[in-house]
Amino acid sequence: MPETEKATNKEELSMRRIKIFDTTLRDGEQSPGCSMNLPEKLDMARQLDALGVDVIEAGFAISSPEDFKSVQSIAGVVTNCTVASLARCTKGDIDAAWDAVKVAKHPRIHVFLATSDIHMEYKLKMSREQVLASIAENVAYAKSKCADIEFSAEDASRSDKEFLARCYTAAVKAGATVLNVPDTVGYSTPEEMSSLIRYLKANVEGIDQVDISVHCHDDLGLAVANTLACVRAGATQVECTVNGIGERAGNASLEEIAMNIKTRADYYDAETGINTKQIYKTSKLLSSITGVPIAPSKAIVGANAFAHESGIHQHGVAANAATYEIMKSTDVGIPQNTMVLGKHSGKHALRDRLVDMGYELSDTQLDDVFARFKALADKKKSITNSDLEALALSYRRDDIPTYELVGHVVNTGNEIANTACIKISKDGQSFEEVSLGSGPLDAAFKAINRITDLDVNLESFSLNAVTDGEDSLGEAVVKISHNGEVYTGTGISTDIIESSIRAYVNGINKITAG
Incomplete structure (x- = not known):
C-alpha cells in the first residue's frame, strides 16, 4: 500500500x-x-x-x-x-x-x-x-x-x-x-x-x-x-x-x-x-412548516448558494466545477433535473421522481399531489424539481379532516366593489359563501370565515416565487390568529390569488386540527 x-x-x-x-x-x-x-x-x-x-x-x-x-x-x-x-x-x-x-x-x-x-x-x-x-x-x-x-x-x-x-x-x-x-x-x-x-x-x-x-x-x-x-x-x-x-x-x-x-x-x-444529502430537504421542510423563507444568499441551502451569474465564474465552472464550487450541490441534496415531467406524465413517473428527491407519500397523499401536478402541468410548459418540491411539501394529511378549496371567483377593480365567491368542502360536504372586502383577498378571507364560523384575524401575508419565469408558482404565506394563538398557512399556485386563498385555508385547517 x-x-x-x-x-x-x-x-x-x-x-x-x-x-x-x-x-x-x-x-x-x-x-x-x-x-x-x-x-x-x-x-x-x-x-x-x-x-x-x-x-x-x-x-x-x-x-x-x-x-x-x-x-x-x-x-x-x-x-x-x-x-x-x-x-x-x-x-x-x-x-x-x-x-x-x-x-x-x-x-x-x-x-x-x-x-x-x-x-x-x-x-x-x-x-x-x-x-x-x-x-x-x-x-x-x-x-x-x-x-x-x-x-x-x-x-x-x-x-x-x-x-x-x-x-x-x-x-x-x-x-x-x-x-x-x-x-x-x-x-x-x-x-x-x-x-x-x-x-x-x-x-x-x-x-x-x-x-x-x-x-x-x-x-x-x-x-x-x-x-x-x-x-x-x-x-x-x-x-x-x-x-x-x-x-x-x-x-x-x-x-x-x-x-x-x-x-x-x-x-x-x-x-x-x-x-448531508438530507440537508436541503430538512431545510425546505422547516421553511414550509414555519412559513419563513430561506434567504437566497443563505449559505449551503439558499437559492444562490450554487448559482453563478458572472461570465468568468460560469466559464470556470463549465471547465471544472472546483474552480468556484467547494461543495457539490448533490452533497447537500439539492435535486438535479434528470427527466422531464409534463402533462402527459403518469402517477408512477411522478412517484419515482418524488422518491428520487426524498419524498415518500402515501397513496392518498400521492393522489392529492398528482391531481395538483396535472392541474399545474396544464398551466406550465415545464415542471421543475422546485415545483414538485413545493407540491410535495403541501400535500393533504391523511389523518386530519380538512377543508379543501373547490373553486373561487373574485371580482376586483378600482371602480367596482371587491367581491369573492368561495366554495370549499369538508368531509364530502360543500359550502359556498360570497363576501365584500376592501380588496380581493380581504373579500375571500371573509367568505372563508363565514363558512367556517371562526373568528380569525390576518396578522401578516407574503408572497414568493418558487421558480423563475412568468409561469412561476407563487407560494403564499399567511399568519392568522385565533383565540390568542398564531398559525401559519402556506399555499401554492400559478395564480397568486388562488395560492393566497389556499394558504388561508391551510391556516384554518391547523386551527381546526387543534
Whole structure:
C-alpha cells in the first residue's frame, strides 16, 4: 500500500466524531412566528432522525401541557437518536422532563442553571454557594431517574471562569454525562470561546469522562464561527438548529456547521454523523412548516448558494466545477433535473421522481399531489424539481379532516366593489359563501370565515416565487390568529390569488386540527 494511502487511512481512523444536538423543536420554535403544531413537530422530528442528528431536544416539558405532549410524542416516534427535554434545576421540572422522555429508546434530561454574576444577582437572586448546591442536588436527582444527563451553565461565556469550573466539577461529580457551555447572548468571540473550552478542559475535574458541548447564539453573527472554534479546541458536541432559527438573531446553523466540518475535515480533524444529502430537504421542510423563507444568499441551502451569474465564474465552472464550487450541490441534496415531467406524465413517473428527491407519500397523499401536478402541468410548459418540491411539501394529511378549496371567483377593480365567491368542502360536504372586502383577498378571507364560523384575524401575508419565469408558482404565506394563538398557512399556485386563498385555508385547517 502506498505511503500516502496509509497516511490517509490513519487520519481517517483518528478523526474525532462530533455529535450534533439539534434544538430546532425547542430553542428554534421560540423564534417569533416559528411555532409548530404537533403533527408538524412529528414530521420535523422524523426528518431530523433521517438527517442523522445525534440528539433532538424535543421541548421544555414543564412549560405547558402541549409541550409535554409534544416531547412525549416525539420520544415515541424517534427511532435512532437521543431525545432530550429541557429542565430547570428544580425537582418539578426534572420529574416532568423524565415523564416525557422515558418512553424514548435513548432518553436524556437537560438540566440548566445560570452561573454569570448578572444572572445570579438579578434573575436567580442566589449566591454562588446556593448555585453550586443546587447543581449538585438537582443533577444527582436527575441522574437517579435517567442515565444520560446534560448540564448547561446558562450564560457561561460571561461567567467567572474559576467559578464556572467549580460548577461543572459539581455537575460531573453528581453524574452529568454532558457539560454544555452556552454563549447564551451571543456576546463572545471565536478566540474567547476556544480559550474558555481549553481552560475548562484543564480545570474541571472529570471532564475527560464526559462530552463537552457548546451552544452559541448569533446576536453578533458569530454563532457558527464560535461553535467551530470550540470544535478545534476540543468540544465533542455542538448545539444548533436547522436554518439557524431561534431566539433573537437565532442559533448556530446546523447545515453550516455540518458542511464546514465535512468540507474542511482536514482542518477540523473531525466528522459528524449527518447524512448531508438530507440537508436541503430538512431545510425546505422547516421553511414550509414555519412559513419563513430561506434567504437566497443563505449559505449551503439558499437559492444562490450554487448559482453563478458572472461570465468568468460560469466559464470556470463549465471547465471544472472546483474552480468556484467547494461543495457539490448533490452533497447537500439539492435535486438535479434528470427527466422531464409534463402533462402527459403518469402517477408512477411522478412517484419515482418524488422518491428520487426524498419524498415518500402515501397513496392518498400521492393522489392529492398528482391531481395538483396535472392541474399545474396544464398551466406550465415545464415542471421543475422546485415545483414538485413545493407540491410535495403541501400535500393533504391523511389523518386530519380538512377543508379543501373547490373553486373561487373574485371580482376586483378600482371602480367596482371587491367581491369573492368561495366554495370549499369538508368531509364530502360543500359550502359556498360570497363576501365584500376592501380588496380581493380581504373579500375571500371573509367568505372563508363565514363558512367556517371562526373568528380569525390576518396578522401578516407574503408572497414568493418558487421558480423563475412568468409561469412561476407563487407560494403564499399567511399568519392568522385565533383565540390568542398564531398559525401559519402556506399555499401554492400559478395564480397568486388562488395560492393566497389556499394558504388561508391551510391556516384554518391547523386551527381546526387543534
